Amino acid sequence: MRTERRRWRSHSLVQLTLVRYREFIREPEAVFWVFVFPILLTAGLGIAFRNQAPERTAVAVVESGEGGVRLAEALRANPDLSVQSLGDSAAREALRTGRVALIAVAAGRGAVEYRFDSERPESRAARLLVDDAVQRGAGRRDPVGVRERQVSEPGSRYVDFVVPGLLGMNIMGSGIWGLGFAIVDARRKKLLKRLIATPMSRTQYLASFLLSRITMLVVEVALLLGFAVLVFGVPLRGSWGMLALICLLSALAFSALGLLLASRAQTVEGVSGLMNLIMLPMWIFSGVFFSASRFPDSLQPFIQALPLTAVIDALRASMLEGASAARLLPELGVIALWLVGSFVLAVRMFRWR
């Protein structure tokens, strides 16, 4: 029989890695969740939380007599107020249902009464605006002259905050899901057992997952960041090298975690439950959508030890503040510990059957 010449393409590591790509590309759902979904989420959040002109505050005036008309005029002079003239019961109804933040009533002899709920932040703001308008209308002059300048700087908007969070979440998801599902599925189908019945190198098998992860990571990161930078002008203040290092280290750490979760599970259902159990606390605590510092101090040691917290903190510090390697050392250390710990444990626990 003829013996095939071994070209690079017929090398087993190349073949194993090609299989990983093929299985991924031929699964349209996987392509959607890894590449498209994060972009849709970024777009949605960017649009929903875009900085916009502050809305006018709605207030009601109960007009009864001369005083009422003058009161309404004074309020309409303030462009930040939207003033409705209502009857007494209609005004109460509007306040109760939140359509107006405050009711102003001319109480006779020039006095004005404010009716509002001081528990509601917009009502407290309305109280200040209305009072300002009333006092000015009555002829108050401010002793100090002020100037205003509007500021909206890239780096401080919500979209700038959320993009590093989404990037970290995406790296976590595709690392854990990508490895976990593929390995448990191969075990369930007895494909793992069939593979170790060949001279295949087990190291190469596991390495093929990491190799394919890294190349797909480049695409994933480039798509999401490219979109965020081009469409929303999200800043990248840190060095490209540092960003690449954080992404690479995180992808490897989450892949190792995926490997660990998949090391024994016999069914896809089993591993799904396990993966969700591990990822759920990170979705909540690691500061994807809001700052992790909002949680109580007693929880902080736990939160800071989560790999996703470290990944997101590092990404935010690098992208938004241009943090140096020295400043990112604690976060990089946490990620590296997760990588080594998960990998060592996974290799010890791994079952090929």
Next chain:
Amino acid sequence: MTGTSTHPPLRVRGLRKAYGDVVAVDGLDLEIRAGECFGLLGPNGAGKTTTIEICEGLNTPDGGEVLVLGRQWGRDDRELRERLGISLQETLFSDKLTVAETVRLFRSFYRDGPTPDAVIGMVQLQEKTGSRVGQLSGGQRQRLALACALVGNPELLFLDEPTTGLDPQSRRQLWELIEGYKASGRAILLTTHYMEEAERLCDRVAIVDHGRVIALGTPRELIASLRAEHVLEFAAGDTSPIDERALASLEGVCSAGQRDGTYRLQVSELHRAVPALLGELRRREIQLTELRTHSATLEDVFVTLTGRHLRED
């Protein structure tokens, strides 16, 4: 390779394996000769798969000795993997890959062997080269499994129930492929619970039950050991049981047995036994509801040895 001529392809001595309290293999001995197709025939749960997986190095025995191509598992694994071809009982290859991609992947694991195209040709899947595995029929999947076992040009081929669950036509097609491989003079160990398969493919057969070899020989020798070339089976209408000894003493009948209302006679001379049986039934005024005869098979050997059928269906 050195060693192939002096060592038998496979030698197993006193193999034991238990899963908890369940003894799967209970002191099993085997020896496969160069170039032969050896069959492990037995019902489900007889220990066939455990035995073959220990020989494949995929399972560890509790006791006993296994020599594969003169080598031992645990010492020469890497070399053995290069020299063995394995088809497991139920492997599901990735549905998303094509036939060619799957074969190329498996070929990449071996140093030597035919080209992927050549292997696909050997199992007659040329027309399916570009098809996804998910679209293959059961028979085509089994041929793909065979292709993946052949990519390393193995010296010893393990086939664990290669045709289980296939329709008769696919089964015959696979048999032809295995016969073609046999012609190259390399050894095969195959397990099956189909006696036709063992009779057709195997040079020698070990009948396995409860983890032991209960009979060993060529299919012809095993059938001849019954000392009866034919089997006569009949069922009678609702009557009191017929004495088995009376049936066994009929002319041309070697032995008789009864199970679930069906009587089973081993017969050396059919032309004498049938009239004798009919005469006896008429004398006893018993109505026949069913009467069959067939040439003795390995199934009859198994039934004679154990009182059970290979497949209880």
